[in-house]
Amino acid sequence: MHSTRRARTAGAERGEERERPEPSNEMRRRLVHLDLKGAPPRAAYLAEVLPLLRAMGATGLLLEYEDAFPYAPPLEALSAPHAYSRTELRQLLGRAAELGLEVVPLVQSFGHMEFALKHKEFAHLREVKLFPNALNPHKEEALALVRAMIDRVMELHRDLRWFHIGCDEVYYLGEGEESKEWLQQQGNTPEKLCLFHIKAVASYVVSSYPTVTPIVWDDMLRGISEETLAGVSPVMGIWGPTAGAAYDLGLCCRPGCGEQRYDHFSVLCELFPVAIPSLAVCLQALENGGYSEKVKENVEKLLGMSNLELDTFMSTSTGTFPGSNILTLVTQVSFYLKSSVDELLERNRYVTGWFSPYHRKRKIIHPIIMHHFQPDAISLLSKWNAVVQDLQAAMEQVFHKCTVEEWMEENVHPSLEKLQQVVDDLDKAIKAQN
Structure with a gap:
């Protein structure tokens, strides 16, 4: 689909306007982004919710694990005390497969690395010594950590087509001492530094797991020219969350992003059960081409709610869903x-x-x-x-x-x-x- 984007840009320069082709129904995917960092719901609850997500219109799950994944030695420090067990994850993934929900694991590999870089044994891999946000893209050991995390997550997933490597909000990129030296060299830019690391991670996924396509968020790439991006597009897809569809590598996907925390150290944004009505409306609106009275009625029926209007939330009961x-x-x-x-x-x-x-x-x-x-x-x-x-x-x-x-x-x-x-x-x- 990258060629379609470039054709439209070229046409616009000649005063033409060409519509982007609509993907076929079988290419449409609606993934629910489960942000598990810091406060994962119990596995039994998620298993109870999966059929509801399917009924609401979800076709898959984007599982952002962070510290909720059961990492084995030597990465065990990355797992929180309340991380899922391997048995719990196998059962959860099996239930998702039974329901026809495609699973896309998400392992942060550049920004949002606080869950790893807050630990003393990995602190030396920070881009900026004082801040645990971003990984230092110049250290081979940093890439080795990312490879090890990817391998551990891959072990528990079968028949994957997509693997998300994150790479959003890489704050302080270029502000580390090694990056400052690298940027002083002629022709080097923060954008090239960003792509250098992203391509290294994506290439590892492609070479190690040939049937899996790596995916990244789009925010760090928005200011980069299409010519520069063309060098990495053959090995990865680029996704934009929630607000718009991402057309890459034959994929049309709208991942619904409801972050549980803005970052690993922030307070909780929202509790998952409280967000379910909003999620249901989004999924049904996407499935039905927009919000309507029909969508409202569908959601009320699915959730056992008498009325979605805000003033009814003051009542003694607001649904029958888990x-x-x-x-x-x-x-x-x-x-x-x-x-x-x-x-x-x-x-x-x-x-x-x-x-x-x-x-x-x-x-x-x-x-x-x-x-x-x-x-x-x-x-x-x-x-x-x-x-x-x-x-x-x-x-x-x-x-x-x-x-x-x-x-x-x-x-x-x-x-x-x-x-x-x-x-x-x-x-x-x-x-x-x-």
Whole structure:
């Protein structure tokens, strides 16, 4: 399809406009990008979700493993304590095959290398000594690490046609000492440096696994001329995520990218079960050529939701799909927890006027005033404790304990602890009065 792109460019220069040919239906692929870094769902939950993804319109999975893959020695440091076991992955991949879902593994090989370069045994392979983001493209040992990761992942996958080598967001490329020296040589540019490493990784995939085509994200290549890209296009495909289709090597694919984290060290962006309605709409819209009332009805039926409209998310139930109870409870917390606590502590005149931080510190409380807000504070705390207890139990069915703790600390504890503290202070003040 590269030739089609160049033909259109050449035609445009002559004042002509040629349409890009539409790929046939059998070439259309809709891959769901499962970003597993830092907080992978339990394997049992993913197995439960796979049939739903297929029904929603997915034709395959783009599995970005990072530290969720069970790397064997000498790469065992790359695997998180909650990484999948080899048995779990074999069963999951087998289930995907049964459902007709094509699997494309994704192993980051240039940028987004924090999961590897944060470890002391690999820190010397960083492009910039202080930052674990990007791999140093000049070190043979860096390429050896990438080759080893690819080999380990390949061992667990069968009948692959595509293998994604990442290569997006290679921050600080060219800023390492070796790169600065290389760039001083005549004719060398950051773009050439980027392609040098990408081609080395892609060529390894092609030479070691002749039936597999390597794929990269397109963001680092957008400013590079087509003439320069032509030197690497025979050995790899270039994908653009979500917003547009990528036409390369006979492939039309729209991978739906919903990142779990922006990078390995950032907070969680979203919980997978909460994102399922949005994912379902995207998949159905792609399958049906756009959003429509039919798409809305299809999604509501698939997910067991009475209505996709936002105001219905305030209801007690928001679906029957796997993890829908998490969506229901997260929605309650997201919309109401902070606002209800702030309403009591910052806008209730009895609290702000008669039980301010000054009063709380000195355990001062007017006996009449406490009756105006103590019941409300205790009732609100009891309600949210019950909701949070249900949410924690639901999340533990889908995620490992560390993920549940992180989400709670980021989204629940700040407000709940404020509410608990004012109830405790109120109790201490009443006892001091007595």
